[in-house]
Amino acid sequence: MAKYLLLKHYRGAPAPVNDVPMDRWAPEEVSAHVQYMEDFAARLEQTGEFVDSQALAPEGTFVRYDGEGRPPVTDGPFAETKDLIAGWMVIDVDSYERAVELAGELSAAPGAGGRPIHEWLEVRPFLASPPTITE
Amino acid sequence: MNEALLRGLAPSVLAILVRRGADFAAAEDAVQDALVEAVRAWPRDPPRDAKGWLVTVAWRRYLDATRAEAARRRREDLADEEPAPGPAPAEDDTLQLYFLCAHPSLTPSSAVALTLRAVGGLTTRQIAQAYLVPEATMAQRISRAKRTVSGVRFDRPGDVATVLRTLYLVFNEGYSGDVDLAAEAIRLTRRLAAAIDHPEAAGLLALMLLHHARRSARTAPDGSLVPLAEQDRTRWDTDAIAEGVRILQAALARDRLGEFQAQAAVAALHADAPTAEETDWVQIVEWYDELARLTDSPIVRLNRAVAVGEADGPRAGLAALAEVDATLPRHTAVAAHLHERGGDPATAAQLYAEAARKASTLAERDHLVRQAARLNSRSH
Numbered sequence: 001m002a003k004y005l006l007l008k009h010y011r012g013a014p015a016p017v018n019d020v021p022m023d024r025w026a027p028e029e030v031s032a033h034v035q036y037m038e039d040f041a042a043r044l045e046q047t048g049e050f051v052d053s054q055a056l057a058p059e060g061t062f063v064r065y066d067g068e069g070r071p072p073v074t075d076g077p078f079a080e081t082k083d084l085i086a087g088w089m090v091i092d093v094d095s096y097e098r099a100v101e102l103a104g105e106l107s108a109a110p111g112a113g114g115r116p117i118h119e120w121l122e123v124r125p126f127l128a129s130p131p132t133i134t135e
Numbered sequence: 136m137n138e139a140l141l142r143g144l145a146p147s148v149l150a151i152l153v154r155r156g157a158d159f160a161a162a163e164d165a166v167q168d169a170l171v172e173a174v175r176a177w178p179r180d181p182p183r184d185a186k187g188w189l190v191t192v193a194w195r196r197y198l199d200a201t202r203a204e205a206a207r208r209r210r211e212d213l214a215d216e217e218p219a220p221g222p223a224p225a226e227d228d229t230l231q232l233y234f235l236c237a238h239p240s241l242t243p244s245s246a247v248a249l250t251l252r253a254v255g256g257l258t259t260r261q262i263a264q265a266y267l268v269p270e271a272t273m274a275q276r277i278s279r280a281k282r283t284v285s286g287v288r289f290d291r292p293g294d295v296a297t298v299l300r301t302l303y304l305v306f307n308e309g310y311s312g313d314v315d316l317a318a319e320a321i322r323l324t325r326r327l328a329a330a331i332d333h334p335e336a337a338g339l340l341a342l343m344l345l346h347h348a349r350r351s352a353r354t355a356p357d358g359s360l361v362p363l364a365e366q367d368r369t370r371w372d373t374d375a376i377a378e379g380v381r382i383l384q385a386a387l388a389r390d391r392l393g394e395f396q397a398q399a400a401v402a403a404l405h406a407d408a409p410t411a412e413e414t415d416w417v418q419i420v421e422w423y424d425e426l427a428r429l430t431d432s433p434i435v436r437l438n439r440a441v442a443v444g445e446a447d448g449p450r451a452g453l454a455a456l457a458e459v460d461a462t463l464p465r466h467t468a469v470a471a472h473l474h475e476r477g478g479d480p481a482t483a484a485q486l487y488a489e490a491a492r493k494a495s496t497l498a499e500r501d502h503l504v505r506q507a508a509r510l511n512s513r514s515h
Contacts, residue, residue, distance in 0.1 A: 001244040001266065048245070048276030051268050092268050094244055127497040130360065131307040 003051060003092045004099040006106060007122040010058055012083030017118035018111045025112045033117075036109040044091060044102070053089035060084065090126075099123055140185065141170055142256035148189045149253055150228030157197050159235065160281035163253060165200060169193035170256075229254060230330045233323075237301040238284050239294060245280035246301045247308075252277050255319055265314045298327065299339050299395065306343050317347055328382075337386035338396030344379035345402035348372040360502040364411035376406045397426045401438075416446035433460050441469055449477035464495055468503060475510065484510035 022030065044050035062075040089106070093099050103121045111117035145166055152162040169192040173185075182188035236250040251257045251265075263273035306320035321343045328336040352366040361367075383399045400422045408414040423439035426432070436459045444452020452473045459466060471486035487507035494500035 003267070045271060046275055046279075048248075048268075048272050048279060050272050092266070092272070094242055125495070127500060128495055130354075130496045130498045 001092050001094060002096070002099075002128065003090055003126040004096075005122075005124045005126065006089045006091065006099075006103050007124065008086040008088070009120070009122065010084040010086045013120040013122065016111075016120060018113070018115050019117075020112035022111075029110065029112060029114060032110050032114065037106075040106055040109075041089070049091050049093050049098075049102070051090035051092050053087070055087035056085055058084065058086070096125070099125075141173060144186050144189055145170060145256035146229040146232050146254045148186060148193055150232050151190050152193055152197060153231075153235075154228055155194070157194075158201075158285055159287075160278070160285045161200055162193075162197055163281055165193045165197035168196045172196075229326070233298045233327055234294070235284050235287060236280075237294075237298040238287055239297055240283055240287065241280055243301065243304055245276055245283070246297075247304050248273060248276045249280040249284070250301055250323070251305065251316075251319065254323055257314060257319070261314045265308070265316055295331065295333055295335065299324075299335060302327070303339060303343075303395075306346075317343070317350070321347060334386040334389045334391045335393040335395050337382050338393055338399050341379040341383035341386065342395050342399035342402055344375045344382070345399060345406050348375035348379065348406060354498070358498065359505075360498045362502075363405060368409070371406065376403075379403065379406070392425065392429070394426065394429050397422050397429060401426075414445070416442055420446050433463055437463055437466060437469060441472070444473050444476065449473045453477065464493065465490070467493060468499075471503075471506065480510045480513070 022033075025033070041050060041053055064073045064075070066073045091099060091102060093102065100123060103123045107119050107121050108116040109119075111119075148169065149162055149166045152165065153159055157165070166189070169189050172192055173189060177185075232254050233250070236253050237246045241249065248262055248266075251262045252259065257265075259274050259277060260270050262277075263270040266273065302320050302324050305323070306317050308316045321340070324336070324340045324343055328340045349363075349366065349371050351372075352368070352370040353361055355361055379399065380403050383396065383403055386396050387400070401419055404415050404419050404422070419442045420439065423435060423442055426435045427439060437456070440452050440455035440459055443455040453470070456466070456470060456473060461467075467486050467490035471483045471490055474480075474486060475483035484507050487503050487510065491500050491503035491507060494503055
């Protein structure tokens with residue numbers, strides 16, 4: 001089994017096919033979208049592939065060390081072109097192919113007009129701990 | 136309360152219930168209940184025959200659980216057949232559990248989870264911690280696996296190769312938390328090798344022992360990887376190496392060579408060398424040739440290219456590497472190593488950096504980044 005991080009983006013990813021901002025959807029469409037995500041997570045729990053998931057607030061702050069005894073420099077929220085993560089899910093699956101398949105399924109969550117958003121999700125493998133055998 | 140004793144008894148208690156005709160999934164639940172009961176009752180009132188006690192309690196739990204209307208008739212039939220309480224049979228039934236838990240109808244990850252639970256006697260929580268997933272996720276994985284094998288006839292002989300592969304997967308997982316999966320895999324393989332007369336089971340046990348013997352030397356105190364050639368050989372566990380070599384020699388003498396014996400032979404040649412320079416690379420290349428014949432695995436050919444590089448020089452190693460699929464993990468790292476040995480540090484540094492980007496483990500990535508940095512800082 002290998003763990004993968006599925007990342008949803010507010011910004012930074014290419015535009016989805018069904019590209020209507022969420023605040024212009026009908027309330028039922030928002031509910032349907034949320035329900036789809038919850039059902040997806042519940043199904044992964046059943047198959048033993050779910051590890052964790054979390055939604056993130058859109059406000060983020062960049063922080064940087066600015067020298068001994070000085071307050072850290074902050075810059076934020078992110079400047080307009082910077083990537084911004086809306087939420088993540090961690091899955092533990094048998095293969096990379098399965099991870100991609102699941103990400104594709106998650107990307108089909110319904111959006112405006114009840115049609116799939118086709119949003120871009122990022123799939124990132126976890127760096128694992130070393131196996132007992134290496135050479 | 137001796138947890139190790141309970142863990143050792145659980146598989147044979149489960150095997151006895153299943154042999155008496157209990158459904159696997161229900162029997163497994165009943166054994167878990169009995170274990171919990173044992174933890175509660177034994178400190179006050181230790182049983183004379185621990186296994187017999189567990190069998191009796193688990194069997195009662197099983198009958199209670201099957202009391203549902205639909206199962207009533209079956210339960211009554213079973214109650215009639217209930218053997219008199221007394222010492223449980225001493226013979227080891229757990230062998231059948233190995234085959235059931237590694238059944239080909241299960242995915243590898245399910246087979247691993249079920250084996251650790253039913254044969255290893257680990258709790259769901261321990262298995263979940265070892266694999267860094269939530270306990271609920273692991274519980275689902277195990278209960279799905281139990282349902283899958285519930286319809287499987289218990290008396291059908293299983294496939295030894297599948298069982299060995301499952302144990303090897305457990306071993307390769309290393310360890311995290313309070314369960315050392317490599318040690319657990321060795322314990323289970325040791326019992327399997329004692330129960331069946333199969334040179335590949337012995338080969339796998341030898342392989343695990345030989346690799347495990349070098350484990351403490353494989354990482355520095357800061358967690359970074361130490362390559363084989365640079366390991367402090369005084370830290371290798373010579374008892375485990377001696378045992379591994381002895382088991383391997385006995386297996387090889389039977390002249391039924393298989394993949395695990397051949398891999399163990401390579402590991403034994405490394406373990407036998409007093410220094411890295413004295414490694415018998417020529418013989419190692421011969422064993423990789425055997426392995427290539429047995430498996431046709433690209434990973435074997437990649438490892439063979441490394442050995443050829445040591446036996447016949449980096450130029451020959453690069454020629455052997457050119458025959459191997461370049462998309463394999465660690466292909467770039469091997470190329471970097473051979474280029475460095477061949478006197479081309481600039482290319483090597485570039486390849487190390489590229490290999491670091493493709494590394495699949497943190498320790499490997501850090502190691503490769505350091506290799507690239509070492510060559511780059513030297514050239515300035």
